[in-house]
Amino acid sequence: MHGRANLTAMRLMDACEHLLCEAEALEDLTARRIAIEAHATPSAISYHFGSQEELVAAVAERVYRRLNAERLSLLRKAVDRRAPDPPDLDEVIAALVGPSIRWSLDPTSSYPVLSHFTSMAKTHRERAPHYRRIIDNVEHHRAFVPHLKRIAPWLDDVDIGWRLNCALGIRSQVTRSRSRTEVLTNYGIDLDDPDIVIARMVEVIAPMFRR
Amino acid sequence: MHGRANLTAMRLMDACEHLLCEAEALEDLTARRIAIEAHATPSAISYHFGSQEELVAAVAERVYRRLNAERLSLLRKAVDRRAPDPPDLDEVIAALVGPSIRWSLDPTSSYPVLSHFTSMAKTHRERAPHYRRIIDNVEHHRAFVPHLKRIAPWLDDVDIGWRLNCALGIRSQVTRSRSRTEVLTNYGIDLDDPDIVIARMVEVIAPMFRR
DNA sequence: ACGGATTTCGAATGCCGTTCGAAACCCGGT
DNA sequence: ACCGGGTTTCGAACGGCATTCGAAATCCGT
Numbered sequence: 001m002h003g004r005a006n007l008t009a010m011r012l013m014d015a016c017e018h019l020l021c022e023a024e025a026l027e028d029l030t031a032r033r034i035a036i037e038a039h040a041t042p043s044a045i046s047y048h049f050g051s052q053e054e055l056v057a058a059v060a061e062r063v064y065r066r067l068n069a070e071r072l073s074l075l076r077k078a079v080d081r082r083a084p085d086p087p088d089l090d091e092v093i094a095a096l097v098g099p100s101i102r103w104s105l106d107p108t109s110s111y112p113v114l115s116h117f118t119s120m121a122k123t124h125r126e127r128a129p130h131y132r133r134i135i136d137n138v139e140h141h142r143a144f145v146p147h148l149k150r151i152a153p154w155l156d157d158v159d160i161g162w163r164l165n166c167a168l169g170i171r172s173q174v175t176r177s178r179s180r181t182e183v184l185t186n187y188g189i190d191l192d193d194p195d196i197v198i199a200r201m202v203e204v205i206a207p208m209f210r211r
Numbered sequence: 212m213h214g215r216a217n218l219t220a221m222r223l224m225d226a227c228e229h230l231l232c233e234a235e236a237l238e239d240l241t242a243r244r245i246a247i248e249a250h251a252t253p254s255a256i257s258y259h260f261g262s263q264e265e266l267v268a269a270v271a272e273r274v275y276r277r278l279n280a281e282r283l284s285l286l287r288k289a290v291d292r293r294a295p296d297p298p299d300l301d302e303v304i305a306a307l308v309g310p311s312i313r314w315s316l317d318p319t320s321s322y323p324v325l326s327h328f329t330s331m332a333k334t335h336r337e338r339a340p341h342y343r344r345i346i347d348n349v350e351h352h353r354a355f356v357p358h359l360k361r362i363a364p365w366l367d368d369v370d371i372g373w374r375l376n377c378a379l380g381i382r383s384q385v386t387r388s389r390s391r392t393e394v395l396t397n398y399g400i401d402l403d404d405p406d407i408v409i410a411r412m413v414e415v416i417a418p419m420f421r422r
Numbered sequence: 423a424c425g426g427a428t429t430t431c432g433a434a435t436g437c438c439g440t441t442c443g444a445a446a447c448c449c450g451g452t
Numbered sequence: 453a454c455c456g457g458g459t460t461t462c463g464a465a466c467g468g469c470a471t472t473c474g475a476a477a478t479c480c481g482t
Binding site for chain 2: 028115163171174
Binding site: 002006008040041043044047048 | 459460461462463
């Protein structure tokens with residue numbers, strides 16, 4: 001029934017995730033390679049997922065869920081620590097950008113999947129709407145709004161959302177354009193140490209939320 | 212002599228640039244389509260540029276040069292206006308992010324070339340080094356450092372470069388992840404008006420350079 | 423007007439994702 | 453125990469892709 005609970009479907013997803021992590025370029029990911037690693041045939045991809053793109057989308061969605069869970073868990077911790085007072089701004093920002101930073105620096109994480117996936121949305125036309133729905137799914141980011149509003153009550157929802165969006169842009173730049181970041185900072189920051197990077201980001205993002 | 216000053220080489224670049232602007236996805240750009248639009252054959256691409264990727268890289272470099280020229284011209288204007296005093300911070304930031312914002316909103320500009328090009332660097336393995344050299348070419352951004360340093364002398368080169376990098380991240384987020392920006396801001400900002408967007412960005416970036 | 427260098431062309435190659443019909447497999451009903 | 457329908461796997465084939473390469477054509481200094 002073209003189901004995804006199937007065993008080889010699972011093996012295909014695992015193989016695809018693994019290959020996406022190893023691959024330094026998207027052209028290294030081919031249906032035949034995925035199939036071989038999953039001990040299946042390329043047709044199995046079409047059969048179980050409809051197309052290779054949809055397989056990748058399914059894999060990316062799975063990775064996104066893990067990352068978002070980690071993010072929201074950190075946010076909850078930050079909120080609980082100070083409740084009923086507003087949470088610490090620095091801690092909220094660290095919850096927002098921290099998981100991405102740590103994943104992107106952890107060679108055993110599946111972060112490359114996400115990085116490849118976003119650039120893939122621009123390559124394929126047909127599935128773009130489906131891709132966008134995953135990428136633009138901002139529900140987990142929305143969860144940050146009310147807490148930031150308590151911290152900076154003089155900002156309205158639009159202001160908060162805008163600053164949130166800017167923070168995400170900074171996060172993307174650091175995780176995805178590493179070499180550019182290195183050159184611009186004259187190699188003066190240890191970009192391999194997540195704590196240092198996160199502290200640097202907080203240093204820059206926090207003032208956006210101050211009066 | 213495999214030269215790029217050739218007439219059909221020029222026609223190929225123009226066709227490629229045009230197709231990259233029209234194309235909503237990279238898969239719409241094929242060697243055959245480029246060749247047809249340039250009244251040539253696919254082999255002409257390989258002959259004159261070595262490969263399709265290198266053609267795209269040449270086109271992107273050409274567009275980058277135009278954008279950077281505009282950026283540096285705005286910077287010079289901002290500097291000259293206040294010389295010998297330090298330039299106005301808001302004006303410098305507007306020079307940094309303004310051209311990208313305006314281009315990305317101008318349907319007649321070649322901005323899509325750049326947007327497609329960056330995501331292309333992640334698709335191809337072999338030419339990635341060459342691609343990176345173009346993308347990570349930060350010389351024009353470096354030109355902003357000394358002027359920002361005069362505005363914020365308490366920041367060292369690393370601090371300035373880091374903030375510059377963050378500003379570029381915000382710029383990318385706004386120009387490239389439009390739908391995400393829309394949703395996060397509850398459609399409360401007119402993202403089609405470059406002046407409004409630039410003002411919003413200045414509002415967020417300027418505090419990074421204040422004490 | 424000739425002849426060597428440059429450019430254009432078109433057929434061929436090998437890869438890609440996907441399709442499709444046939445084989446294999448699984449499993450409940452008899 | 454065996455049948456039979458639904459489900460899954462397979463392998464061959466298809467069209468499209470970028471690129472290669474030898475032959476044709478064109479260009480241009482002499």
